[in-house]
Amino acid sequence: MRGLRGGACAGGGVVAVSGDMNKPPSDDQPDDLLRDIWYFALPSGALEPGRLVSRSLLGDPVVFGRGPDGAAFALRDICPHRGIPLSDGRMTSGEVECRYHGWRFGANGVCTAIPSLVEGQDMDISRIRVRRYPIHEAQGCIWIFMAGDGSVEPPPPPALPEVADRPRLVETMEFPCHVDHAVVGLMDPAHGPFVHKSWWWRSRRSIHAKEKRFGPSELGFSMLRHAPSSNSAAYRILGGEMTTEIAFRLPGIRIEHVKAGRNALVGLTAVTPITAETTIIHQMMYWTMPWLSALRPILRPFVRKFLGQDRDIVVQQQRGLRHDPTLLLINDADMQAKWYYRLKKAHERSIAEGVAFENPVRETTLRWRS
Ligand code: FES
Numbered sequence: 001m002r003g004l005r006g007g008a009c010a011g012g013g014v015v016a017v018s019g020d021m022n023k024p025p026s027d028d029q030p031d032d033l034l035r036d037i038w039y040f041a042l043p044s045g046a047l048e049p050g051r052l053v054s055r056s057l058l059g060d061p062v063v064f065g066r067g068p069d070g071a072a073f074a075l076r077d078i079c080p081h082r083g084i085p086l087s088d089g090r091m092t093s094g095e096v097e098c099r100y101h102g103w104r105f106g107a108n109g110v111c112t113a114i115p116s117l118v119e120g121q122d123m124d125i126s127r128i129r130v131r132r133y134p135i136h137e138a139q140g141c142i143w144i145f146m147a148g149d150g151s152v153e154p155p156p157p158p159a160l161p162e163v164a165d166r167p168r169l170v171e172t173m174e175f176p177c178h179v180d181h182a183v184v185g186l187m188d189p190a191h192g193p194f195v196h197k198s199w200w201w202r203s204r205r206s207i208h209a210k211e212k213r214f215g216p217s218e219l220g221f222s223m224l225r226h227a228p229s230s231n232s233a234a235y236r237i238l239g240g241e242m243t244t245e246i247a248f249r250l251p252g253i254r255i256e257h258v259k260a261g262r263n264a265l266v267g268l269t270a271v272t273p274i275t276a277e278t279t280i281i282h283q284m285m286y287w288t289m290p291w292l293s294a295l296r297p298i299l300r301p302f303v304r305k306f307l308g309q310d311r312d313i314v315v316q317q318q319r320g321l322r323h324d325p326t327l328l329l330i331n332d333a334d335m336q337a338k339w340y341y342r343l344k345k346a347h348e349r350s351i352a353e354g355v356a357f358e359n360p361v362r363e364t365t366l367r368w369r370s
């Protein structure tokens with residue numbers, strides 16, 4: 001069990017967390033990756049028509065393609081004949097053709113052709129199927145529903161605020177850690193002045209007390225709309241009366257919605273497990289200001305540097321986690337991490353018991369220094 005372990009200690013609401021998030025899954029120790037939920041799979045731009053893209057998601061091999069109408073599809077990346085990855089084959093007439101014996105599969109995973117069959121060898125090839133994953137593509141994002149035992153109907157996929165129909169900036173980075181550490185690290189409000197210190201963002205001298213209002217939102221919680229903190233120099237260049245709202249939802253999706261006068265900016269940070277030990281982060285940005293697009297070549301290295309700082313700290317963290325320490329979550333700086341673990345439990349319970357998801361988060365004010 002890699003989630004919360006132990007209870008609140010006396011005084012100060014300290015909670016111990018199992019540090020064991022990096023051992024390979026076994027029967028009595030599941031990988032603790034949420035199933036029956038929508039994950040961010042890949043940016044639309046990464047899936048060109050006529051190409052096959054292979055990805056590992058939660059340890060599952062998945063092949064993505066586009067059918068004749070351009071609609072994205074996802075299949076299990078294993079040919080049911082001899083097990084070669086379908087992604088080693090090719091797209092032809094909107095179908096996947098296996099590299100080994102040329103069997104073909106449609107976007108729905110149903111076999112459509114077996115070239116070795118001769119006349120009279122009657123065989124209902126439509127009974128041969130590759131597992132198909134539900135897909136949703138919108139606003140330049142391809143979402144995938146990673147089912148558990150297949151008994152749960154996919155709920156509506158996540159939606160972004162309507163700012164632009166495609167991202168203006170996309171960055172991707174792999175973190176060598178379990179998804180929980182990536183999520184907790186990215187939502188952590190207290191590491192900024194230490195991990196991200198730089199002249200354009202934060203310094204230790206800029207640390208001050210903060211107080212933010214939070215409340216429950218769909219499959220997660222939100223830092224309610226507020227004026228952003230005065231020590232974030234990068235915000236100032238956007239201009240106008242500025243407010244921001246940050247929503248987090250399971251499994252690891254953070255949506256920041258900045259409004260600045262008539263303009264708006266949306267940042268999507270999507271955390272997706274590749275396996276139980278590796279996680280991929282996609283950072284997508286949407287905005288309305290044309291002048292910001294002109295600044296993209298300057299903006300991109302900043303985004304990469306920022307993500308790289310978060311990755312580097314995770315790499316260092318792994319050296320300690322190898323020894324399986326018990327970890328701590330403290331109030332209020334780690335409250336969002338506590339909510340994350342509670343939300344995961346609530347989601348797992350709702351799936352296991354077939355009942356509605358009950359959000360454990362209540363509206364409250366959190367205070368910390370950063
Ligand atoms: S292994 Fe795929 S067609 Fe034979």
Ligand SMILES: [Fe+2]
Binds near residue numbers: 185186191
């Ligand atoms: Fe960070």
